[in-house]
Amino acid sequence: MPIGIALLSRTINLGEGSPYGPIRHFESVAIGMQDNDEYLHFLGLNSGVAYNNEMVAGNESAIDTLAFVCCTSGKWSPTLNCPGYGSISSYYPMEGRV
Numbered sequence: 001m002p003i004g005i006a007l008l009s010r011t012i013n014l015g016e017g018s019p020y021g022p023i024r025h026f027e028s029v030a031i032g033m034q035d036n037d038e039y040l041h042f043l044g045l046n047s048g049v050a051y052n053n054e055m056v057a058g059n060e061s062a063i064d065t066l067a068f069v070c071c072t073s074g075k076w077s078p079t080l081n082c083p084g085y086g087s088i089s090s091y092y093p094m095e096g097r098v
Contacts, residue, residue, distance in 0.1 A: 034068045042066055044062040046064070
């Protein structure tokens with residue numbers, strides 16, 4: 001695996017009778033952080049579709065998650081967040097487009 005690439009896998013179970021509806025499962029979704037041109041950066045959680053910077057316009061309502069790296073208290077952290085979250089603009093220049 002090349003330096004600078006991290007893989008993450010999570011299993012989420014929905015409790016019986018939960019009011020949130022079914023969990024959607026996508027076999028494989030790859031997204032990258034703000035300076036990574038190899039992977040797309042935006043993700044629609046309902047469809048599992050990833051978007052690049054050029055695809056954002058016209059698809060804003062379908063995008064739920066943005067991947068970026070931030071430095072907090074001197075530690076670099078990969079982060080998944082809502083594209084409209086206020087502090088994202090200091091880490092990711094595309095924030096205003098979503």
